[in-house]
Amino acid sequence: MEKTEFNNFLENGYIKKENIFDDNSIDSVFNQVNKSRKLDHSLFFSKKEYFFRKDLDIYLKNKIPWVYGNYVNLKKKYFPTPKQPEAFRRSNNLANNLDLDFIEKNKSFVDMCHTILGDNYTTILKKIVISASEHWMPDFVIDELKNDQIKGLKDFVRPKYRDVTYFNGIAFHQDYIDHHGTDFRYITGYIYLNDVDITMSPLYLILKSHKFLATKFPHNLKYDKLNEEFSYYNDQFDKCLEKLKYLTLTGKKGSAYFWTPYTLHGTPQQFGNIPRISLRYLIKSNSKDPKLPINMIYDEFKNKGFSSKINQTYKNEASNFNNFSLTNITQNKIKESSKA
Ligand SMILES: [Fe+2]
Numbered sequence: 459m460e461k462t463e464f465n466n467f468l469e470n471g472y473i474k475k476e477n478i479f480d481d482n483s484i485d486s487v488f489n490q491v492n493k494s495r496k497l498d499h500s501l502f503f504s505k506k507e508y509f510f511r512k513d514l515d516i517y518l519k520n521k522i523p524w525v526y527g528n529y530v531n532l533k534k535k536y537f538p539t540p541k542q543p544e545a546f547r548r549s550n551n552l553a554n555n556l557d558l559d560f561i562e563k564n565k566s567f568v569d570m571c572h573t574i575l576g577d578n579y580t581t582i583l584k585k586i587v588i589s590a591s592e593h594w595m596p597d598f599v600i601d602e603l604k605n606d607q608i609k610g611l612k613d614f615v616r617p618k619y620r621d622v623t624y625f626n627g628i629a630f631h632q633d634y635i636d637h638h639g640t641d642f643r644y645i646t647g648y649i650y651l652n653d654v655d656i657t658m659s660p661l662y663l664i665l666k667s668h669k670f671l672a673t674k675f676p677h678n679l680k681y682d683k684l685n686e687e688f689s690y691y692n693d694q695f696d697k698c699l700e701k702l703k704y705l706t707l708t709g710k711k712g713s714a715y716f717w718t719p720y721t722l723h724g725t726p727q728q729f730g731n732i733p734r735i736s737l738r739y740l741i742k743s744n745s746k747d748p749k750l751p752i753n754m755i756y757d758e759f760k761n762k763g764f765s766s767k768i769n770q771t772y773k774n775e776a777s778n779f780n781n782f783s784l785t786n787i788t789q790n791k792i793k794e795s796s797k798a
Pocket residue numbers: 631632633723
């Protein structure tokens with residue numbers, strides 16, 4: 459791995475790889491995903507079906523809470539699988555049926571894993587992620603999600619299509635949110651399977667944002683529109699990282715990005731008709747060697763007093779003072795580019 463990539467990972471919290479994977483193999487994976495389902499209304503429960511389930515849940519919870527407990531346990535017993543592919547849980551996962559050796563045995567990919575994570579690393583999750591367009595989401599789904607910062611579609615999708623993850627925008631978050639309370643040291647990888655432009659819900663990533671380590675979601679960010687920079691306050695409000703630049707990860711198919719569990723990233727809603735189809739990896743180090751970059755990040759910042767003081771990951775909406783949304787930022791960029 460090149461020294462500049464190594465330093466970029468430590469300093470900015472990410473690595474970018476371009477042109478390392480064979481285009482034909484990327485196309486082949488893309489086509490298999492694309493052929494596996496129609497990306498339209500047919501993915502979703504009907505409004506009637508969805509609300510029957512939801513209303514039943516609410517009714518039982520409120521009216522007969524003593525039955526609700528048993529009902530939840532029965533559901534867990536008979537439907538133990540998650541609604542989307544998740545680490546350490548058994549479920550239908552399309553990615554497990556794809557031949558991804560051209561990625562996982564790719565020299566540059568393996569070299570990067572060795573350098574960042576050490577020789578002993580484990581892929582704890584690989585899954586396909588599809589950005590959903592409001593053009594093919596039913597109105598009731600759009601309506602149900604309108605106030606959510608993480609617009610995941612897993613509750614609305616029919617069980618047979620839950621072998622991939624669908625999103626329609628996610629506010630800035632850390633992937634640590636999925637493993638809080640654990641001491642996993644890992645990287646997330648995203649590999650684009652089609653060309654991604656600004657209308658296709660590209661990932662956004664805030665440089666240097668990993669330096670606070672874990673902070674609570676929603677994160678305290680202020681956006682300076684004029685200079686296109688963020689100020690990032692930690693939970694105790696006594697520290698602030700200022701003038702943080704961000705990247706909009708538009709790019710060609712095969713572009714790959716890797717980041718730390720603490721790097722802030724998110725996606726706007728999708729505006730165009732073409733979905734972004736990507737492959738997402740979580741790769742965990744099995745070594746505590748302090749010289750490994752993944753451990754250096756954690757330990758070095760911890761020594762500087764940036765320790766993660768997380769008792770709970772979700773805090774209430776009122777303490778979040780974000781003055782932007784990724785969807786707004788993206789809409790403005792699209793407007794600007796159409797003027798030019
Ligand atoms: Fe994420």
